[in-house]
Amino acid sequence: MNRIRNFSIIAHIDHGKSTLSDRLIQSTDIVSARDFKDQMLDTMDIERERGITIKSQTICLPYTGSDGVLYNLNLIDTPGHVDFSYEVSRALASCEGALLVIDASQGVEAQTIANMYLALEHDLVIIPIINKIDLPSADIDMVKAQIESDLGLDPGPAICASAKEGKGIADILEAVVTQLPPPQGDAGAPFKALIFDSDYDPYRGTIVHFRVIDGSIRPRDRIMFMSNNAEYIVEEVGIFRIARIPQKVLSAGQVGYLIAGIKTVSDTRCGDTITHADKPCDSAMPGFKEPKPVVFSSMYPVSTDDYPELKDALEKLKLNDAALIYEQDASAALGFGFRCGFLGLLHLEVVQERLEREYDLSLIITAPSVKYEVVMSDDTVTLIDNPALYPDPVNIVQTREPYIRASIITPDRYMGAIMNLCLERRGINTNYQYFSSNRMEMVFELPLAEVVYDFYDRLKSITQGYGSFDYDLIDYRTTDLVKLDFLVNGERVDALSQLVHRDKATARARQTCKKLREEIPRHMFKVAIQGAVGGKIIARETISAFRKDVTAKCYGGDISRKRKLLEKQKKGKKRMKMAGEVMIPQSAFLSVLKTSE
Amino acid sequence: MKAMAGKPAGIYVHIPFCVRKCPYCDFYSVADLSRIDSYVDALLHEMAFCEKPRVCPDTIYFGGGTPSILSSTMIGRIIDGAFRFFDMSDNVEVTLEVNPGTVDASRLSAFRDAGINRLIIGAQSFDDEKLNFLGRIHDGSEAKTAIREAGRAGFENIGIDLICGIPGREAGDWEKELKTALSFSLPHLSCYMLTIEPGTPLYSDMEDGRFSPVAENLAADLFEVTMEVLDRAGYDHYEISNFAKMPGFRSRHNCKYWTGAPYVGLGASAHSHVKGERYWNVRSADRYIARVSSGLSPVDGKERPDTDQQMIEAVYLGLRAAEGIDSRAFELRFGRACNEIFGREIATLSRHGLLESCDDNRICLTRQGKLKADAVAGRLIGCI
Numbered sequence: 001m002n003r004i005r006n007f008s009i010i011a012h013i014d015h016g017k018s019t020l021s022d023r024l025i026q027s028t029d030i031v032s033a034r035d036f037k038d039q040m041l042d043t044m045d046i047e048r049e050r051g052i053t054i055k056s057q058t059i060c061l062p063y064t065g066s067d068g069v070l071y072n073l074n075l076i077d078t079p080g081h082v083d084f085s086y087e088v089s090r091a092l093a094s095c096e097g098a099l100l101v102i103d104a105s106q107g108v109e110a111q112t113i114a115n116m117y118l119a120l121e122h123d124l125v126i127i128p129i130i131n132k133i134d135l136p137s138a139d140i141d142m143v144k145a146q147i148e149s150d151l152g153l154d155p156g157p158a159i160c161a162s163a164k165e166g167k168g169i170a171d172i173l174e175a176v177v178t179q180l181p182p183p184q185g186d187a188g189a190p191f192k193a194l195i196f197d198s199d200y201d202p203y204r205g206t207i208v209h210f211r212v213i214d215g216s217i218r219p220r221d222r223i224m225f226m227s228n229n230a231e232y233i234v235e236e237v238g239i240f241r242i243a244r245i246p247q248k249v250l251s252a253g254q255v256g257y258l259i260a261g262i263k264t265v266s267d268t269r270c271g272d273t274i275t276h277a278d279k280p281c282d283s284a285m286p287g288f289k290e291p292k293p294v295v296f297s298s299m300y301p302v303s304t305d306d307y308p309e310l311k312d313a314l315e316k317l318k319l320n321d322a323a324l325i326y327e328q329d330a331s332a333a334l335g336f337g338f339r340c341g342f343l344g345l346l347h348l349e350v351v352q353e354r355l356e357r358e359y360d361l362s363l364i365i366t367a368p369s370v371k372y373e374v375v376m377s378d379d380t381v382t383l384i385d386n387p388a389l390y391p392d393p394v395n396i397v398q399t400r401e402p403y404i405r406a407s408i409i410t411p412d413r414y415m416g417a418i419m420n421l422c423l424e425r426r427g428i429n430t431n432y433q434y435f436s437s438n439r440m441e442m443v444f445e446l447p448l449a450e451v452v453y454d455f456y457d458r459l460k461s462i463t464q465g466y467g468s469f470d471y472d473l474i475d476y477r478t479t480d481l482v483k484l485d486f487l488v489n490g491e492r493v494d495a496l497s498q499l500v501h502r503d504k505a506t507a508r509a510r511q512t513c514k515k516l517r518e519e520i521p522r523h524m525f526k527v528a529i530q531g532a533v534g535g536k537i538i539a540r541e542t543i544s545a546f547r548k549d550v551t552a553k554c555y556g557g558d559i560s561r562k563r564k565l566l567e568k569q570k571k572g573k574k575r576m577k578m579a580g581e582v583m584i585p586q587s588a589f590l591s592v593l594k595t596s597e
Numbered sequence: 598m599k600a601m602a603g604k605p606a607g608i609y610v611h612i613p614f615c616v617r618k619c620p621y622c623d624f625y626s627v628a629d630l631s632r633i634d635s636y637v638d639a640l641l642h643e644m645a646f647c648e649k650p651r652v653c654p655d656t657i658y659f660g661g662g663t664p665s666i667l668s669s670t671m672i673g674r675i676i677d678g679a680f681r682f683f684d685m686s687d688n689v690e691v692t693l694e695v696n697p698g699t700v701d702a703s704r705l706s707a708f709r710d711a712g713i714n715r716l717i718i719g720a721q722s723f724d725d726e727k728l729n730f731l732g733r734i735h736d737g738s739e740a741k742t743a744i745r746e747a748g749r750a751g752f753e754n755i756g757i758d759l760i761c762g763i764p765g766r767e768a769g770d771w772e773k774e775l776k777t778a779l780s781f782s783l784p785h786l787s788c789y790m791l792t793i794e795p796g797t798p799l800y801s802d803m804e805d806g807r808f809s810p811v812a813e814n815l816a817a818d819l820f821e822v823t824m825e826v827l828d829r830a831g832y833d834h835y836e837i838s839n840f841a842k843m844p845g846f847r848s849r850h851n852c853k854y855w856t857g858a859p860y861v862g863l864g865a866s867a868h869s870h871v872k873g874e875r876y877w878n879v880r881s882a883d884r885y886i887a888r889v890s891s892g893l894s895p896v897d898g899k900e901r902p903d904t905d906q907q908m909i910e911a912v913y914l915g916l917r918a919a920e921g922i923d924s925r926a927f928e929l930r931f932g933r934a935c936n937e938i939f940g941r942e943i944a945t946l947s948r949h950g951l952l953e954s955c956d957d958n959r960i961c962l963t964r965q966g967k968l969k970a971d972a973v974a975g976r977l978i979g980c981i
Contacts, residue, residue: 524972525949547817549972552789552838554917555660556609556854557624557868560875560900563909566978570909573979581945 001253002182006074006211008091010119011101012111012468016131020101020163020172024075025242027169028061058197058209058255060239065177072239073176074255076196076211084343085118085470086289090196090271092118093287094211094255097125097180099172100151104130104138104160108146110409110468113435116151125180128158129172134165150439185252191215191223192281193274198265200319204236206262207244209255210274214281216251217258222277226284227269231277232260266322291323293341294402294473295348295368295452296385298329298495299355300337302362302575302586307336313359314338317351324351329386331495333579334364339386342368345452362575364589367498368452373400373476387497390483393534400476402448405430408459410467412440417462425450426501445474447501454594484509486516487530491580495589502533509539512592517541519588524549527582604858605686606650606871607850608657608679610640611864612664613882616698620732620798621760621791625866625880626662636864636882637671639889643863644682646894650859650871654679655686656850659713665695669707676712683861690715690754690849697743698735705743705750715754716747717787717848723777724770727763732798744781754846756785761819763791764808771819775826784846788823789838790816820968835919837970855918857911865895874901904931908938908981913974921961935960939980946973 011017061073078091092098098119102112119126128151130143144155159175161168197209217223221234236259238246250256262268270291273284301310314326324347329339342348348368355361371385375398384390406427408418412434419429422444431443446455451471459467482505486496496516500508509531516529522543531539554562576583614633615626657679659672676691692715693708700708705716720740722728728736735743740757747755759778761771778786793800793810803810811819824834832840833847836855841847853860862869865885868877876899879885888895902910908931915922924935936943943960946952951966951973966973 524946524951524969524976546813546969546972548813548820548968550790550820550837550968550970552792554837554854554914555851556860556862556870557866557877559854559870559910559914560868560877562913563902563906566909566913566975567906569975570978570981573975 001185001187001251003069003071004074004183004253005071005097005176005180006076006095006183006253006255007097007099007176007180008076008078008095008119008124009099009101010078010092010115011131012103012106012109012115015101015103015106015109015112016163017101020099020129020131020161021075021077023163023166023169024061024073024173025059027166027173028063028073058240060241060245060255063173063177066174067177071177072254073173076255084347086291087197087270088118089122089287090194092122092124093271093285094194094196095122095124096183097127097176099129099176100126100153101129101131102143102147104133104140104143105135107139107143108150108439110411110439110463110466113150113409113439114407114468114470116153126153127172127175127179128153128155129168130158130160131163133160133167134162149437150435183253185212186214187216187252189214189252190279190281191217191221191274191276192285193217194285195225195268195270195272195274197270198268198322200265201259204259206265206268206319207257207259208262208268208274209240209257212250212252212254212256213285214252215276216249217274218249223258223260223274224277224280225268226273226275226280227288227290230267232262235259235261264319264322266318268322270322291343293323293325293343294370294448295342295344296339296371297342297348297368298331298334298337298339298366298386299326299352300331300334300364300366300495302364302577304335306361309359310338310355310361310363313355313361314340316359317354321351323347329388331388333493333577333584334495337364341385345456362586364495364577364586365593366495366589367593369499370402370447370449370452372402372479372481372499375399384499387483387499388494390499393482399479399481401479401481403445403474403477404448404451404471405474406444406446406451406469406471408442408444408467408469409435410440410442410463412438414463414467415440415442418442418459418467421455421458421462422446425455426503446471447477447479448473449499449501457594482533484512485532486512487528487532488516488520488579488582488584489528491582493579493584495577496592505531505533506538509533513539513541515591516584516588517543519591520582520584522546523582525581603652604853604856605652605656606654606858607853607860608654608683609850609860609862609867610657610659610664610675611662611862611867612636612659612667613662613865614666615661615663616666616696616734617732620802621793623794623797624660624662625882627882630666632882632886633667633671635886635890637667637674639886640675640863641678642889643895644678647861647863648869648871649683650861652859653684653686654861655688656690656692656853658691658850659693661694663696663699664693665699665704665708669704669711672708672713673711692717692848692850694719695743695747696734697740698733700743700746702746702750705746705752709750709752714752715848716752716756717785718743718747718755718757720744720757720778721760722763723774724766727760727766730763730765731760741777741781744783748781754785755783756787756846756848757781757783758787758789760789760791761823762811762816764811772822772826775823779826779830782842784842785848786827786832786840787838788827788840790820817968821964824964824967833919834967837917837967852918855914857907857914874899876900905981907931909978912939912977912981913971916960916962916966916970916974916977919961921955921959923959925958939977942976942980946976 009017057077059075063071063073076091078088128147147153147155159171192214193210193212195210199207219234224231236246237250238244239256271288275281323343325341326338329337369385374382374384377395427444427446434440480502482502484498484500484505485492513529513531525545527543529541530537613626691713693713695718723737725736827840835847859871865882866880876896878895879897885895928934953963955961
């Protein structure tokens with residue numbers, strides 16, 4: 001155990017976390033330069049493009065320290081977004097230390113602080129890394145001062161590095177060995193391990209990623225997941241290099257994987273505890289939560305012919321994404337699709353992008369909704385996350401909506417703007433505190449529904465990217481909900497319906513009508529767009545008809561050409577959705593998901 | 598045996614030569630006149646071995662380019678050739694497109710003697726400034742002279758082409774042009790909205806910002822004025838851009854394009870529609886001559902539209918004509934009722950005043966519908 005170190009790298013976005021991971025991996029020679037793609041750990045295209053890590057990857061780096069001893073350094077990568085804060089916490093719970101990467105020219109930023117607190121919560125030893133010192137604007141002294149004042153850490157052990165140029169990498173590896181404690185644990189105790197991730201291999205089934213806390217595990221062991229008492233026989237255990245390397249045994253302190261004929265990743269739970277079925281440990285690891293989708297949206301293929309492909313793609317994604325849930329849904333305007341549940345908006349976007357990119361599907365998604373509690377006149381409570389299923393208001397006694405506690409860490413100059421944004425979103429400011437002379441945390445209680453509608457983008461824009469945001473669901477509170485419908489030339493477009501707070505209905509209706517007016521092309525007749533609550537029209541926009549669309553000449557040589565043009569148009573129209581007599585493009589459905597700012 | 602089932606065919610003869618190429622024209626033509634003789638020889642060759650339509654042709658149409666650049670002798674040779682190689686009908690409409698800058702009284706008489714019985718005079722406008730913008734080789738008074746001379750030469754079936762929507766001109770001006778045209782009491786008028794086709798010099802000028810095309814509202818006004826003025830003057834609006842004084846003066850040849858009748862296209866870039874197949878000749882006159890004179894087929898490409906494609910053509914072309922889509926003929930031809938395929942759209946478009954049903958079996962564009970013919974066709978075609 002003394003020759004193992006388990007650690008994560010945490011950072012504000014763009015401070016160089018992934019590049020540093022890459023350099024650490026490269027410096028230990030387990031991957032040839034030829035096979036090396038930048039940012040080795042971010043394997044999904046989307047992650048590489050957005051520069052964020054969603055699906056965490058883990059790797060075991062062999063390293064010979066200056067003391068001549070061969071160490072195994074387990075680098076546990078973490079996803080980088082609030083939707084996945086639970087997954088981050090499970091990864092950190094598997095470590096003894098963390099490298100906190102700070103950009104030498106940007107200094108300490110909001111997520112630096114948020115991430116540091118998360119690491120401290122798990123009693124991790126933190127090594128500050130001042131990265132990008134090669135930049136002309138690097139200011140190492142300033143960053144060291146901030147580490148002391150803003151983070152309350154000793155800047156003494158901080159390591160200056162340039163991951164891009166490979167500077168400081170040797171010092172970092174040595175510090176991991178000398179400064180981070182080895183794992184604690186009792187190899188003789190009953191087997192106990194924490195699941196921090198899982199992925200799916202089409203040939204082997206679910207690969208469970210875990211950290212052994214106590215005891216040991218071998219192939220053919222009978223194991224049990226403590227959350228649901230499900231039992232499996234272990235087929236293989238091993239450690240992560242770039243590929244999986246099978247081992248005879250994994251013992252206390254080690255990080256690795258197991259394969260046990262588990263069909264889908266949904267059969268495993270991040271944060272769950274694994275033990276021996278025959279000789280279980282006393283208690284599970286604390287902090288386990290079931291993945292609970294909080295944001296719901298319907299997804300429809302733009303071309304209705306693609307429904308089977310969408311079904312197939314969701315099934316495949318689900319294999320690798322335990323948090324994703326879905327069921328069949330149908331819309332008059334859009335045909336067959338799926339109602340899906342997500343951990344948050346980013347999760348939704350990631351799923352949407354993966355479906356579009358990896359499965360080449362073109363999608364229409366409906367406005368995200370939260371799950372409401374609806375108390376009916378017969379005293380039953382119905383849970384509603386789909387506007388299409390919203391009951392007739394005459395039968396509703398009360399509606400309740402989920403609230404969150406949002407923590408926003410920001411430079412104090414954005415305090416006013418954040419206050420305005422949160423109050424506009426029906427928030428209540430419950431607390432604020434200063435971390436340093438100009439850095440603060442603001443705490444709000446906010447309806448989750450207000451957050452799923454474009455909140456994060458707005459927060460980023462009003463704080464120029466400095467504001468970081470984290471949230472927990474707290475409770476359900478009474479609300480005044482209405483179902484907002486949209487009609488196009490008198491025809492209700494079910495896929496555009498939204499559940500909104502009564503006070504917000506008119507503004508949302510006007511804004512949505514305006515967006516639709518911008519996105520729906522002119523027709524050969526006038527198109528009226530209306531927003532309505534119940535039978536009452538509360539917003540209206542009109543698209544005037546175009547006046548002329550006719551080819552002047554059509555003689556012998558024009559016929560084939562014209563027909564080909566018409567065939568092409570016909571194909572293009574397959575991508576448009578008909579709402580009664582009006583053609584609505586995909587872009588119109590997507591435009592209503594965001595505010596214009 | 599001349600009477601056979603099916604629609605009579607037409608013969609189109611393309612003459613790709615011009616004194617000067619007009620900057621708006623995207624028909625194939627060249628200004629090098631040295632090859633006219635060998636081109637005419639090639640036409641006669643092509644006639645000899647081309648695919649013949651099932652039903653005897655009853656029209657010959659000389660289009661261009663500028664067919665009136667040819668001598669009456671050449672025109673005569675080609676007409677004679679058609680009668681020699683095709684099983685021509687007894688009553689043939691023989692049309693010549695005439696550029697006012699290429700004819701005088703004696704040439705017009707000679708064309709008549711050669712067998713031409715219908716003239717389409719490419720006046721385009723009577724306004725010198727507009728003609729200048731269009732790059733025409735003639736002015737307004739030459740256009741008027743050509744029309745008068747045509748009548749004096751004994752032609753009764755005379756039509757003129759006019760272009761509206763010339764950038765920088767107002768709707769009022771167009772009405773004046775129409776009145777001038779009406780003063781000649783001609784049996785046929787074609788009024789085309791200027792279309793600035795990609796690849797033409799005019800298009801490049803527009804791209805370079807030398808002028809802006811007329812706005813959609815003005816273009817729509819111009820089309821409405823055309824329909825109103827010519828309706829009042831007693832013209833039958835028998836196709837989007839074509840107006841005839843009496844049914845007998847419709848272009849028998851051009852109607853073949855809109856009714857799906859067969860036609861044989863002779864010459865460079867000419868298109869044919871024979872026995873369900875559409876094909877087209879090589880575009881270049883030189884290559885055409887070379888191919889034909891060495892005994893090769895000038896056909897450059899061909900296609901046989903499938904049922905759906907034939908339906909698209911039937912809808913698009915049918916709507917352009919005053920008679921509209923004949924739902925009985927449609928059902929006979931395709932085995933499916935119009936209502937079954939298009940019923941919902943027809944209802945929508947009728948409700949918006951764009952379509953109407955006539956004589957209870959024809960689906961026709963209303964006047965408003967004619968302004969949006971392509972869009973209306975697009976909606977119907979979306980149902981196929």
